[in-house]
Amino acid sequence: MFTPLNIILFGVIALLGVGFYGLLITRNLIKVVLVLQILIKAVILALILAGKMSGNLGLGQSTAATVIVADTIVAVVGLALGVQVRRRFGTLDVPKISTLRG
Amino acid sequence: MPGILVTLVIVLPWLGAMAVWVARNERPQLQHTFAVGFSVLTAITSLMLLKFASSEPAIHLALGKAFGDLTFVPDGLAVSLTSIAAVVGSLAVIFSVDYMRGDQQLGRYYFLVLFFIGAMTGLLLSGNLLFTFFFWEITALCSYGLISFYNDDPKAVAAGIKALIITQVGGVGLLVGTLIAFTNLGSFQISDLLAKATSLPATALSLIAFSFLIAAAAKSAQFPFHVWLPDAMEAPTPVSALIHAATMVNAGIYLLARFYPAFESVPAWKTSVLMVGLISALIASLSALIATDLKRVLAYSTVSQLGYMVYAIGAGGVVASQFHLLSHAVFKALLFLAAGSVIHSVGTRDLRRMGRLGTRMPFVRNVFIVGSLALVGVPILNGFWSKELILEVGLEHSPIWAYALMLIGAGLTAFYTYRMVWLVFFGKERDYLNVHPAGPAMKVSLGLLAAGTFVTWLFFGGLNGLLASTLPFHGIEHESLRGMVASIIAAPTTWFALLIVAVGFGISWLRARGFALFGGGWLNPFVESSFGFEFLNRLFVKGTYQVAEWLSLTQTGELNWNILGIVSALLVVLIALWLGA
């Protein structure tokens, strides 16, 4: 049961669970970006795992590498926006910055 | 030749609309000229088209799989209604020259009116159901634009949107019927539907029949969709005359008349049509009895008269309904335009504030009385012949109680008409501001229409001939004018009807003299709520807004809730797929 592959699979699922839980619960904008990063890491792991499971490890690794780069960009943009939000709103509390409704 | 005429009769008014728009609001005289010029040209073209009526398509263009062939068929039904639309249209435009003088947005007004006339003729002449629907929707659009023409008045805007939504819901009926027909027949051609109606599966044919009935009822303001027409009186009066008396509301009658041979075998269809007409005629007459707004009385009267036409079709009298449609277009347009003169000069629509205008506006009084007599059905005017024809058909082919009720309706018509004429032109004198007589353009239109009420019944022979020879599926028999006149004079029902009319007049005359007979006060709550339908209308509107309010709570703006939305959607989809697999 505890083969290396299965351990990684559990790890992926655990990280995904933590990530989605965090997205649903977190009230701080920076923490939200962090949680997104956790999710991304889960996905990267999943891609490598998938590569291994299907025998095409090279493909898995290359996609994982590309995802690392792509989501770094997303993280940078997210954090930049977070900085601007802090400047305009004075807070990073998600409910306080939710002014648009209806 | 017919192809060119058909194209002209649709395109000329649209060119006129563009010309008026190009002329710009800074040059109103030019706009008036263009409008009158193009509408009169259209009228002449439509009259010329009468000569070329045939059941063969005048234009035939293939357009691709989903759109069918574009055909225009100038048969008797189409060209007679087109002439009515174009001629009354041009008279309404001529009237508008005086009525709309000085308006800031003349260009928009004339554009919408001319665009409407072109669309109406297109609707009538179209041989392809998709294009009937296409033009149907355009007329609804123009009607909406014209009802809410005075955009600063919230009542007008609300009335316009109400009319738009109700007639559009009817339009869905036309859409559904068209597409079911297309699915089963593979063609949008009206002639195909008429020819192969019996070969359609029974449920499909029933669906089409009743969907078309819904569309017709909504467009012609019949029960249960009658609530929009009285409110539509916020429109400028020439528009009320043109669209809401003489042309657009006839589109429903046209639809029913056109498809009658296809649907007459559908169980309960004819009865439903009969009932819709009957109920509309009665409740509208009752409402007209106590209405205090001059145009509303005329609006209710229109609903009622259309009810007569629908009733006639339900009883199988297609010719009778078209004949009455012709008479009604003329006398109702006359009444509306004359009312327009009155309203324009006095500045109010409220009957209680008018009185003794007959002495100050003799010409208008005279033509209004002519129109009223035609409406009531007094011999020799056109309304008499056509209404009697309908009653005769009704006696032969509809249940006796239905006939009796329609007869009573004729009495009610006399009652409310006398009341209306009395309150406006006779009765007590009131203090009011300047009352000026009608302008020259107004007089031209009014005079021509009044002359029409004496004369149009003479065209019966021609109309009947047109319909009989160009409508292959309707099985109409040839009947001459002389034959029709003879049968009406000979029928005892005619004398019954005249008796009831006299009774109606009598009651109204007595009431005017001060005898409080058959007071209508108890009717007030029923009429206010349009016999319960205004309540339904408001319920629907409020209900929609309430649901929208509840739903807007889901747009919380909070990120956590939004993510919840994403996650729950994922779970739902996964479960759905798992269950389905």
Added chain:
Amino acid sequence: MNLLNFTGLITIPLISSPIVYLAGRLGTREATLHGRSYLVRVLAFLAVLAAWMPFIISVQTLLRSGAQEFNISTIRLHVDGISLLMAGCVLMLGTLVILFSGSYMSGEVGEEKYYAMLLAMMGLMIGLVSAGDLFNLWVWFEGMAVSSYLLVAFYREQAASLEAGMKYLVQSATGSVLVLIGIAMVLAQTGTLDMAAIAEAISGPSVNRFAMLGAGALFLIGFGVKVALVPLHTWLPDAHSQAPSGISAMLSGVVIEIGLIAMLRALAVLTGFALSWGILLMAFGALNILYGNLLALRQTVVKRLLAYSSLSHIGYILIGIGIALYSGVSLGAQGAFFHLFNHMLMKGLAFLAVGALMYGMLLKNGSHASLKINDLAGVAQRYPIVALALSIALLALGGMPPLAGFMSKWQIFVAGFQTQNTWIIILMIFMALNSVLSLGYYAPLVNIMYREQPSQQVLIGKPVTWTITLALVLMTLLVIVLGFAPGLMDWITIPASQRLIQLFGY
């Protein structure tokens, strides 16, 4: 030769993006551009005009020889009817938006970044529609998403704008994560990410069917965030109303639709489930239409109303495609693609017209406030052409003939009725009634514009430049022409819809 043509379509916008940025930036230290802004605008416009040439050549090639495949080492580019339809939409709207933005964005802080990001987004979108590899699809998708985050949050000084951008980023990133999980699952089962190869391998014995359904669900929801399926749409009203008007037009007009194409490409490789996707798309479509219409009724801010209306129209497109996937007949997809093109035009026109009004009444007076419905009172007196353009756009969106929206909806109706399936016919009636309901919020806007009493905003309104007017007039003409001659788009919607059916295995 052919390869170069098509890649020119992608590379011209992508390369001109940094060039435009540098042109605006080199040598200046100040935050604003001063004299450089003219250069930036002209360069951007020339770049997008230049991109039309490879587009026209590619279209000719497609019509002559059918779908093309190119391989750049291991990257596979796949150009078919769908690709060119979407590329055409992107180019057309992009050209008009850049023309419009010339005046609209003049004087804004960071103007060169706007054009750079817009060009990059266009290039990335065109790249997306030609992707032949699942992961490649995701990369283009992510690129498009990132450039759009920056564009939505463009007004850095506005708190609401940042809020909208932030929420959009988080939700879109969540969607991307879901897509990647799906991709991982597909990779695990089939060992390849090339779309054609996956489609073959799926029917093999070693593939777990339930896992593929799961991957499909992930694709549906993951890309669905971008397509604004209800209830994944919550970012949309904020993003579309807070973005600069040209970007609102792009977002509603092409970005959502490109997301839909990405979803369809991804779902297509999971062969054998077309029926399920068809039903799901129809269900989501119905939900979108109703939700979009009901919420639009309540809005007081014009751009937010238009954003909710976009939800509705995506619903129509989804239903059209759903019918096609369910029944295997391409007519539904043809109507959907035609509606997609029309919606790009109509919604783009609506947003640009509203933008023109905001420009004249608000921006020129130094205000970045949103345009409320009451501000529209009497607009026709001061801005007759803009008011006419907006009226035509709104009525077209409401499906009134003789405008474009009616014709595309009609095609979807015909397709629906032809399936002879009772539930689908009920869905069609539902769709028609909703179309009527939508008039309940479009019509009052038209009415308000033609009032005689102008609002305060109208009284202080400044005139609108000729570039803005030109963009509006061009789009209005197209909307009217397509309403009279719907067959004009058949040359591209038919190949696109047939290709879609083919991809799903019919």
